[in-house]
Amino acid sequence: MTSPVETAVVVGVLFAAGLYLLLDRNYLRSLIGFITLANAANVLILAMSGDPTERSAPVLDGKPLPPADPLPQALILTAIVIGFGVTAYLAYLYYRLHVDTGGADLSQSTGGDEDVPGAEEVR
Amino acid sequence: VIDLANLLVLPVALPVATALLLLILARPSRVRRLVGAGSALVVLGAAVATAWFVLDRGGIALRLGAWPVPFSIVLSADALSATFLAFVTFTALVCVVYGFAETSVEDEHPLRLPLVMLLTAGVNHALLTADLFNLFVAFEVMLVSSYALITLEADDREIPRALPYLTVNVIGSTVFLAACGLTYGWLGTLNLAEIAVRLDGGDPRAAWLAALLLAVVGIKTAMFPLFYWLPRSYPVLPPALAGLFGGLLTKVGVYVLLRLFVTVLPEDLGPVDDVLLPAALTTMVVGGLGALSRSSVQSILSWHIVSQIGFMVTAVALRSPLAIGAAVAITLHNVLVKSSLLLTGGSIRGLAGTDELARTGHLYRAAPWLAAAFLLQALSLAGLPPLSGFWGKLLLFRAGTESGSWTVLALAGVASFLTLASMLKIWLAVFWREPEDVSVPVPGRSLRLQTAAIGLLVAAALAVGLGAEAFLRAARAAAGAAADRPGYIRIVRDAEGGRATEADAARGDGR
Numbered sequence: 001m002t003s004p005v006e007t008a009v010v011v012g013v014l015f016a017a018g019l020y021l022l023l024d025r026n027y028l029r030s031l032i033g034f035i036t037l038a039n040a041a042n043v044l045i046l047a048m049s050g051d052p053t054e055r056s057a058p059v060l061d062g063k064p065l066p067p068a069d070p071l072p073q074a075l076i077l078t079a080i081v082i083g084f085g086v087t088a089y090l091a092y093l094y095y096r097l098h099v100d101t102g103g104a105d106l107s108q109s110t111g112g113d114e115d116v117p118g119a120e121e122v123r
Numbered sequence: 124v125i126d127l128a129n130l131l132v133l134p135v136a137l138p139v140a141t142a143l144l145l146l147i148l149a150r151p152s153r154v155r156r157l158v159g160a161g162s163a164l165v166v167l168g169a170a171v172a173t174a175w176f177v178l179d180r181g182g183i184a185l186r187l188g189a190w191p192v193p194f195s196i197v198l199s200a201d202a203l204s205a206t207f208l209a210f211v212t213f214t215a216l217v218c219v220v221y222g223f224a225e226t227s228v229e230d231e232h233p234l235r236l237p238l239v240m241l242l243t244a245g246v247n248h249a250l251l252t253a254d255l256f257n258l259f260v261a262f263e264v265m266l267v268s269s270y271a272l273i274t275l276e277a278d279d280r281e282i283p284r285a286l287p288y289l290t291v292n293v294i295g296s297t298v299f300l301a302a303c304g305l306t307y308g309w310l311g312t313l314n315l316a317e318i319a320v321r322l323d324g325g326d327p328r329a330a331w332l333a334a335l336l337l338a339v340v341g342i343k344t345a346m347f348p349l350f351y352w353l354p355r356s357y358p359v360l361p362p363a364l365a366g367l368f369g370g371l372l373t374k375v376g377v378y379v380l381l382r383l384f385v386t387v388l389p390e391d392l393g394p395v396d397d398v399l400l401p402a403a404l405t406t407m408v409v410g411g412l413g414a415l416s417r418s419s420v421q422s423i424l425s426w427h428i429v430s431q432i433g434f435m436v437t438a439v440a441l442r443s444p445l446a447i448g449a450a451v452a453i454t455l456h457n458v459l460v461k462s463s464l465l466l467t468g469g470s471i472r473g474l475a476g477t478d479e480l481a482r483t484g485h486l487y488r489a490a491p492w493l494a495a496a497f498l499l500q501a502l503s504l505a506g507l508p509p510l511s512g513f514w515g516k517l518l519l520f521r522a523g524t525e526s527g528s529w530t531v532l533a534l535a536g537v538a539s540f541l542t543l544a545s546m547l548k549i550w551l552a553v554f555w556r557e558p559e560d561v562s563v564p565v566p567g568r569s570l571r572l573q574t575a576a577i578g579l580l581v582a583a584a585l586a587v588g589l590g591a592e593a594f595l596r597a598a599r600a601a602a603g604a605a606a607d608r609p610g611y612i613r614i615v616r617d618a619e620g621g622r623a624t625e626a627d628a629a630r631g632d633g634r
Contacts, residue, residue, distance in 0.1 A: 042300075048307050
């Protein structure tokens with residue numbers, strides 16, 4: 001049995017931590033931030049199927065209990081797959097940035113605006 | 124008898140199938156290009172046929188898998204979706220063809236064409252779906268392909284510039300997912316028509332949902348203060364892709380804004396309504412100022428995307444039927460004009476080796492047709508009559524006068540002036556002036572093909588401008604469909620497909 005307040009707190013903390021980490025300069029932190037953020041949304045959706053106590057699985061097994069709502073789980077499955085794809089992409093991108101610049105965070109790469117007049121010469 | 128509603132699957136399924144086929148034909152070749160362009164052409168045909176039918180006889184919808192309606196996933200096309208789809212698929216085809224002219228078969232990246240196909244599948248799906256979660260999936264298909272495309276051919280220096288695009292859009296997607304979850308938890312449905320039904324009657328949660336969705340749409344369309352990623356990352360793209368992104372992605376965001384905030388969500392959204400108009404007006408002016416401050420073609424044009432989004436959202440925020448019509452007209456005109464300008468910018472880069480304003484010149488002499496195309500589209504963007512941009516702005520100014528909001532009129536005037544000024548800046552530096560230290564570049568055969576592709580978009584934009592009566596009729600029909608909530612609910616609920624079920628029979632009796 002979970003209370004809605006606990007879920008709300010968990011989701012809130014996950015969202016906040018995920019956002020904070022995602023916006024970090026460090027590539028690895030940023031990646032972990034995205035994973036946390038994606039899972040925050042997944043937990044939120046899971047919570048939307050309601051309290052599962054006293055409810056059966058949504059299959060016809062002859063039990064008299066009302067079934068839990070299966071749709072949020074189907075939604076999460078899709079969301080997890082998409083999140084996994086983006087995670088894989090980001091992991092490779094950060095790896096390539098690491099190889100290109102030799103550093104582990106954004107401070108090594110040029111963050112400058114290219115088309116400000118004179119930027120070309122400075123670089 | 125083949126039901127016409129089945130046609131709605133084509134713009135989504137065909138590009139995906141083509142992408143898979145192109146992955147099997149792994150190596151770039153002429154045959155592969157033919158397959159890609161052919162597929163885009165068939166999708167355009169389907170889109171035009173749909174638009175033709177829908178504008179004539181009203182919306183159609185298809186329920187996939189023949190499940191009874193609130194439970195099945197529904198694809199629907201009303202006048203709004205259908206007109207957007209027709210314009211977007213046309214621009215996609217031209218950008219694909221331009222890409223062929225821009226790079227030779229040997230230099231083509233083998234993954235570019237399949238990814239472009241997946242991107243268009245996502246765009247088309249977003250325009251057709253009548254389901255919030257499917258809209259999320261469509262956005263993801265579109266965005267993940269765009270993430271891949273933006274870094275596919277970028278060099279070491281360019282990739283860090285694409286990072287804000289990735290980070291901001293990843294956050295936007297997560298917020299959208301959370302919004303989908305909350306919608307299902309609160310309302311027990313994800314079908315857009317059912318959401319509209321259940322939120323009717325002053326549900327206080329509508330404002331919360333609207334706030335979340337506004338954040339999502341704000342990120343996708345690059346609205347102030349969420350626009351920073353766009354002008355930074357778009358100049359990284361190869362020209363053909365810049366045209367595709369500039370013409371399609373942000374405009375799909377505007378479609379979703381119209382669909383969700385005009386059709387689905389109730390009129391009175393309290394604080395969200397108060398935020399929308401100031402944000403839009405700021406976007407309009409900040410985008411224009413940004414454009415004026417830049418000194419390379421693609422960068423100026425990317426800032427213009429932001430400014431134009433400001434115009435579209437301002438029109439949506441004014442909410443009168445005339446203003447919604449203006450939003451549709453400005454967006455459709457932008458799909459054609461913006462992408463052709465970005466393609467022109469790409470040709471400039473190909474011809475002069477750079478698109479820095481300080482290092483170009485003489486191009487009027489080297490490529491007069493390109494110069495003419497640029498001038499026409501630039502003046503159209505600024506809104507000079509009788510070009511395509513004029514009509515949307517005319518509607519916007521009339522809507523502004525009607526509602527007596529003089530701030531809107533003044534700021535729209537300022538932003539238009541900024542647009543014109545920065546367009547002239549490009550025109551004078553790149554095409555008109557003849558500096559001593561810049562030599563006249565020699566155009567090749569590839570440039571003629573590129574100019575021909577751009578010419579298709581220019582011709583379409585001219586047709587829109589000169590045939591304004593038909594265009595405005597379509598825009599008004601689209602705006603009418605956007606504002607017609609009962610009509611949309613009816614279209615989705617009457618979705619066809621598969622054999623009639625008992626539920627259908629019961630529904631039919633109840634009528």
